[in-house]
Amino acid sequence: MAPSISKIGKEIKPSATLSLKEEISSLEEEYGFKIIDLTAGQPDTGPTEDVSAALLDGGKLHKYGAVQGDPELRAILSELINKEIGVRYDFRNITITVGAKGGLDILMRVLLEPGENVGIMTPLWVTYPESVKLAYGVPCFLESDGDLRPNLEKLRREVEDKNIKVLLYSSPCNPSGVVYTRDELEGIARIVKEKDIWVISDEIYAKFIFDGKKHESILSIEGLRNNAILVDGPSKRFGVPGWRLGYVAGPGEVIKALTKLQGHISSGASRPAQYAMRVAYTSQKAGKATDYMRQRYERNRNIFVEGLNEVDGIGCVKPEGAFYAFPNIKKFFGCKYEFTGKEYMIGNSIDFRNFLLKKAQVAGVEGAPFGMDSHIRFSLATKEENIANALSSIKHAIEELHSR
DSSP, X not given: OOOOOOHHHHHOOOOTTTSSHHHHHHHHHHHOOOOEEOOOOSOSSOOOHHHHHHHHHGGGOOSOOOTTOOHHHHHHHHHHHXXXXXXXXXXXXXXXXXXXXXXXXXXXXXXXOTTOEEEEESSOOTHHHHHHHHTTOEEEEEOBOTTSOBOHHHXXXXXXXTTEEEEEEESSOTTTOOOOOHHHHHHHHHHXXXXXXXXXXXXXXXXXXXXXXOOXXXXXXXXXXXXXXXXXXXXXXXXXXXXXXXXXXXXXXXXXHHHHHHHHHTSSSOHHXXXXXXXXXXXXXXXXXXXXXHXXXXXXXXXXXXXHTTSTTOBOOOXXXXXXXXXXOGGGTTOEEEETTEEEEOOSHHHHHHHIIIIIOEEOEESGGGTOTTBXXXXXXXXXXXXXXXXXXXXHHHHHHHHO
16 A cells, blocks of 8 residues: 545646657557647747857846846747737736646636636637636636637627636637637627636747738737736747746736745756746747748648648638638547557547547547547648658548448
């Protein structure tokens, strides 16, 4: 016998987007084929040379720094938020966190009492409900409409019926790529103000918007300053998810409490990484690299989504941003296929994911952890060649499925 671990330690779910690597490697080793991996929630390119050089130079910062984050970086972010969103936050109302995940984790502890409800708009990022549970809150899933967009009438009812204290969403949305319009954000803002609740806007994909559209933020809507909190960071923008940096901007009371908790949880974010981000957010070279990534991923979207929608049984809403495709694959539930002499039935998104792994040698992430078991997520952040080859393999595997 051994002492028991906590209930939350037993029940918390692993990150679906990070836990597939081992399974992919195992299949490749066992069967000798190469899988096209479209699971990664990260750019396929890294930082520009000037940013990488700044990280090395920042290695001299080997002692503890300010828990709230480097003041110069926070001043840069204050100007950036004002330029890109149109609202000014004093640098004292911004905290640098250990990734956007780290910011969300501490935010939930700051905002929630045990048992309070967080309304998470679906489809959702897999970490949202787990971060709520870690703070002993209750995640409540708020359904989108048929095009994966916010249903404002239903949202209003559910916020009231479920006694929601915090509303949480991402735009551009991971996994759907939906970008909320100004009208949709104003509708959400009215609900937030009428009910006097918190709203957290995750804008980590704000630089990846397609078709010439403009990023809109709920933080820019008048009268919402005391209720709205921004979560963002450099990981997608500059291709540095491994550097583990994010930031939170919001009301002073929230930021002060978040900073106090961070002092005990992590002591603050990496100082060398923060030093490098001073360069990244002011570098023309880094800005151009981000825009080039966006152009590439938009081309990948055009190829992949158009091709998916030609497949009988698949329906995919055209992503307006981020770098994912999130097709509906529910029509394949009940279908059977054969692999290594065994017959398998597709009954849910995990089964469909496994079908593609085995028959198409393409890896996506099942839709269930995103709140929609009827879907599957593919990353577009890869070479165009991988997108074209994956699409061809998926089409061939599904043609075989239809022929059975």
